[in-house]
Every structure is written in C-alpha cells, then in structure tokens.
Amino acid sequence: MISRSQRVIFWCLVWFCIVILSVPTIIVVGASLTGGNIIAFPPDGLSLKWYRQIALARDLQQAFVRSIIVSLICLAVSLPVGTLAGIALTRFRLRFANAIQIYLLLPFTIPLIGSGIGMMLVFGSWHILGNIWPVGVALSVINLPFIIWSVSSSAAALDNDLELAAASCGAGRFETFLHVTLPGVMPGVITGGLLMFVLAMTEFLVSLLLTDARTVTLPVQIYNNIRSIITPDLAAVSSVFVLIALLAVWLLDRLVGLEIFLKSK
8 A cells, every 4th residue: 555655755756747847848938928029938028929920930931841841751651661560570470570670779779960960971972962851751760669669559459369350251461451450550550650740840950960051940940040049939939849749649639549548658
C-alpha cells in the first residue's frame, strides 16, 4: 500500500514536472500577445497585432508553405517504409532481425549534425541541393525510428488468429494485409504519421544545412530573423508551432484515442 505521504510526494513531483514543462510555453504565448514593440513577459497590454503582422509577412508565409510541403513529402516517404518495416520486424521471423532493427534505428542514434552534414554532401554530389523535396526525404530518414516503433507496438498487439482466419477463408497475402493487417496496425500508423508531420515541421538543424535563401523552412526563417533582433512577432510564430502540436494531439485523441496510444507505449 502507498502511504499518504508517498502519494503527496508523488503528486508534488508530477505537478512540478507539469509546471516546469508548461512555463516556457506560457511565457512564449503570453509574450506574443503583448501590445508593445518589445518582447516581454508579462505582456505590455494585450493585442493580436503581432499575429496580424506574421499573417501579412510574405517571407514567413512562404517559409510556412515550404514547411508544410516538406512535412507532406516526409509523410509520403516514411509512412509506407515505416509501416512495412514495423510489421516485418514484429510479425515475421527474419534472418538477422536484430541487425536489421539496429540498422533501421541508426539514424536516431547519430547526432543530427552528423546526419545533416552527411546528407548535405550526398545531395550536393547529386546536384539536388536547393530543392525542397530532398529536405523532406532527409527528415523522413532521420525520424523513421519513431514510426517504426509506433507501428511495431500495434503489430505486436495484433492477434495472429485474425490473419489465419482470413487465409482459411481464401484470402491471399495481399488481401489479408490490406483488410486485416493494415487496419489492425492503423492506430500505430496514424500515431507515427502525426508524429512525423510535427517533427518535420519543427526540425531546424538538418533543414539549416540542406536549404538556401530560396528554400528556407519556417524554423530556419525564424533563426535568420532572431540573429538580428528578437521581436514579438517571433513569439507569435512560436505560438503557431504550439498550436500545431496541440492540433496533432487533438487529432490523435479523435482518430486513435490517447488511452490506446499511451497503452501502446
């Protein structure tokens, strides 16, 4: 039995962690609502003028559109690869399965600066730097372990008897995969897809190495702006990222359910 004092200590630690994680977000959102011309918290009055300013800023609009394109390319590459890899590593007995799993997780263990420089050299030798799509491909490779883990969790919970029942009813391997296996792992696919989208939207270091002045994404554009002066409009842009993350969590809850997601972890 857990004593009352232990329960109190536990909840104090929980709320302490919640406060520590929430304070930076609260400060950024509050600073974006300031009515003054200098970023400050508490805000100097309340105003939405900085949100109107970033909505009219052409460079931020273009960078935001590029980030959306990069995220969609990342999804288009990572969803089929991560789904098939996660299912194969969980459902089938593969030779050298451990070695394959370690190899697939290798991008996650390498520092981002190393991965970014390596991809910059490769893409440069292929003369494709300066395009948007290589950035999406690079981010899908770097973040691939997340969707593999997500799909593997769902595949491990899938009942083998369902696939055997489909086969006994005359379904071929492709039909079984399409109508039984894929729907069964769909919660993991949706979870991994949303996570990949958010990670691609917010990735900075690799994007910095693979973009130029014509193809900068939103995180890189923010970095370029803060090198001169930090203004409240940058806090407003950061608040947009917070909104995107909250939207992803809301979609996850609506499509999959947070309880199912947490249990899979």
